[in-house]
Amino acid sequence: MKYYIIAGEASGDLHGSNLIKEIIELDPNADIRAWGGDKMQEAGAKIVKHFKDLAFMGFYEVIINIRTILKNISFCKKDILEFSPDKIIFIDYPGFNMRIAKWSKKYKFETIYYIAPQLWAWNEKRIKEIKKYINSLYVILPFEKEFFESKHNYPVKFLGHPLTDSIYNFKTNNTSPNKLITTDKKPIIAILPGSRKQEIKKILNTVIETVEYFKEYQFIVAGAPNIELSYYTSIIKNKKIKVIENKTYELLSVSYAAIVTSGTATLETALFKVPQVVCYKSSYFSFVIAKLIVNIKYISLVNLIMDQEIVKELIQHDCNKNKITKELKKILDLNHRKSLKVKYDELTSILGNFGTSKRVALDIITK
Numbered sequence: 001m002k003y004y005i006i007a008g009e010a011s012g013d014l015h016g017s018n019l020i021k022e023i024i025e026l027d028p029n030a031d032i033r034a035w036g037g038d039k040m041q042e043a044g045a046k047i048v049k050h051f052k053d054l055a056f057m058g059f060y061e062v063i064i065n066i067r068t069i070l071k072n073i074s075f076c077k078k079d080i081l082e083f084s085p086d087k088i089i090f091i092d093y094p095g096f097n098m099r100i101a102k103w104s105k106k107y108k109f110e111t112i113y114y115i116a117p118q119l120w121a122w123n124e125k126r127i128k129e130i131k132k133y134i135n136s137l138y139v140i141l142p143f144e145k146e147f148f149e150s151k152h153n154y155p156v157k158f159l160g161h162p163l164t165d166s167i168y169n170f171k172t173n174n175t176s177p178n179k180l181i182t183t184d185k186k187p188i189i190a191i192l193p194g195s196r197k198q199e200i201k202k203i204l205n206t207v208i209e210t211v212e213y214f215k216e217y218q219f220i221v222a223g224a225p226n227i228e229l230s231y232y233t234s235i236i237k238n239k240k241i242k243v244i245e246n247k248t249y250e251l252l253s254v255s256y257a258a259i260v261t262s263g264t265a266t267l268e269t270a271l272f273k274v275p276q277v278v279c280y281k282s283s284y285f286s287f288v289i290a291k292l293i294v295n296i297k298y299i300s301l302v303n304l305i306m307d308q309e310i311v312k313e314l315i316q317h318d319c320n321k322n323k324i325t326k327e328l329k330k331i332l333d334l335n336h337r338k339s340l341k342v343k344y345d346e347l348t349s350i351l352g353n354f355g356t357s358k359r360v361a362l363d364i365i366t367k
Contacts, residue, residue, distance in 0.1 A: 001027055001365070004085035005034040006076070006100065008051050008093030010195040010224055011264035013037035015115060015162040015357075016091050018169075020045050022361035033083050035076070036091075038225055048079055052226030069096070077103055087364065090134075091115050098126065101133040112136045112364055116156065120147045121296045127152045136367060138360055141305060142350055159359040160352030163264070167271050168354040170249045186218040187256035189328070191241070192248065192269065194261040195224035197231060202281040203261050204235045209321040210259075210328065211239055217256070222248040257331050259324065266300040266311065271351075273344050275331035276311050278302075281319045305350060310343045 003023065007016040017039035024030050024044045034045040041047045049072065073096065080088065080100070087110045090097035094117035101111050116139045119126055127148075130137065137156045139145055145158040193203040204221070211219050221232055223245035232243045244251060248265075252258065252272040260266050262280040269276045278300045298304050302311050312327045314320075330336055 001029070001087070002031045002083065002085040003033070003087050003089060004080055004083055005032060005036065005040070005045065005089045005091065006093065006097055007034070007036040007040065007091040008096055010037065010051065010226065012091040012093055012115070013039045013051055013225075014166055014264075016040045016045075017043040018162055018165050018357040019089075019091075019114065019361055022358045023365065026358075026361055026365050033079070033085070049075070050226070072096070073099055076100055080104065080109070081107070086110065087112055089114055089364070092117070094118075094126075098129055098133070102129065105133045110135050112138075112367075114138045114360060114364075115140050115162075116144060116148070120144065127154065130154065136364070138363075140356075141301070143305070143307075157360075157363065158352075159363065160354075160356035161267075162356045162360075163267055163271060164348075164351055164354050165357045167249070167268070170253075174250065174253070184218050186216060188251070188254055189214065189217045189219050190251050190255040190258040190260075190269075190274070191219055191221045192258060192260045192265045193221065194263065194265070195226060197227065199261055199280075199282070200224075200227065200231070201235060203279055203319070204232070206281065206319055206321065207259050207279065207324060208236060208239050208241060210325045211241060213325050214328065218242070220244060220251055220255075222251050257328065259328065260300075262299040262313070264301070266302050267305075270302045270311070270344050270347055273341060275337050275340050276302075277324060277327040277331060278311050278313045279319045279324065280313070280315050282316070302347060306343065306347055310340070310347070 005016055007013050013036045016036050020032055020040055020043035032045040034040050034047055035049040036047055037051045088104055090101060090113045092115040104111050111134050113134045116137050131154055139156050139158050140161045142158060145156055148154045148156045191207055193200045219241045221241060221243045223229060223232055223243050225246050229243060229245060252269055252274055255274050258269050258274045258276040260269050260276045260278055262278055266278050280299055299313055299315060300311055303309050314323050
């Protein structure tokens with residue numbers, strides 16, 4: 001069977017790679033063409049467009065890169081027609097993927113959405129497009145099933161969260177990751193500043209100002225696979241902060257605490273049971289627009305799933321040296337860490353058991 005998969009970000013590349021592995025195991029003759037990254041390529045897909053060329057963050061950034069985005073859409077349509085897949089699988093990345101889904105239905109392609117668009121956060125009216133253009137929808141957050149089925153009468157499947165697979169696989173295959181990270185004996189505070197240059201620059205410039213207040217710890221930045229090392233060092237300059245590339249899980253597995261940009265990384269950090277402070281800062285224009293159209297209580301997946309503030313969120317103006325320092329000191333406190341672990345354990349149980357990718361792959365193949 002022929003599959004065309006579209007993922008536009010690092011998290012999509014990760015989840016896509018696990019799905020591809022399971023598809024190939026269940027369907028050894030699978031021919032998979034994809035938009036994604038190195039992980040999806042290593043899993044067995046032919047990558048035609050790397051996500052590093054697609055990652056535009058925020059409303060303003062999308063506007064100024066609109067010509068590139070339109071060219072990518074045009075290329076994608078042409079490539080799909082030439083490949084003529086049996087199934088098209090969309091992974092998150094809704095702005096782009098929903099445009100392709102709408103177009104795909106004209107040609108009667110079977111459309112599958114894995115990791116549903118977060119309509120509960122913004123533009124809930126797009127449920128009409130989902131119903132019209134998507135044949136099968138898989139959600140990865142427990143509350144999304146109720147949102148789609150009870151509120152909008154649209155059947156979906158929740159088969160668990162794919163991060164449970166990624167972290168289980170890592171822990172199974174990596175027994176001594178600390179040797180890959182550092183020889184320094186100081187406890188580690190990880191910095192996960194995101195995977196896009198715009199967010200990395202804004203977050204890292206703010207976070208590195210806190211280093212001087214925590215001399216008994218070592219700070220290590222988790223470098224994203226699509227960002228060159230020189231970009232990080234140009235921001236860090238002479239600060240005593242180390243950068244490691246493509247070893248985020250290794251870093252989290254040995255970290256004492258973390259400063260994390262909102263997104264999938266907040267959930268990954270929680271599943272590794274690492275206390276964290278969540279930071280987010282975008283351009284002023286993007287922030288103002290987001291405030292107008294985004295309707296959510298929290299920005300971190302940890303808090304959204306638990307429906308309460310488990311981890312502290314410092315957004316836009318609150319994301320500053322003083323507040324980051326204050327909150328970081330809190331999560332280093334032993335009593336705070338103990339209470340947080342209880343909440344993290346509860347979160348883990350909510351997300352479901354290992355094997356999500358296999359369950360989704362089997363459902364896709366047999367549908």
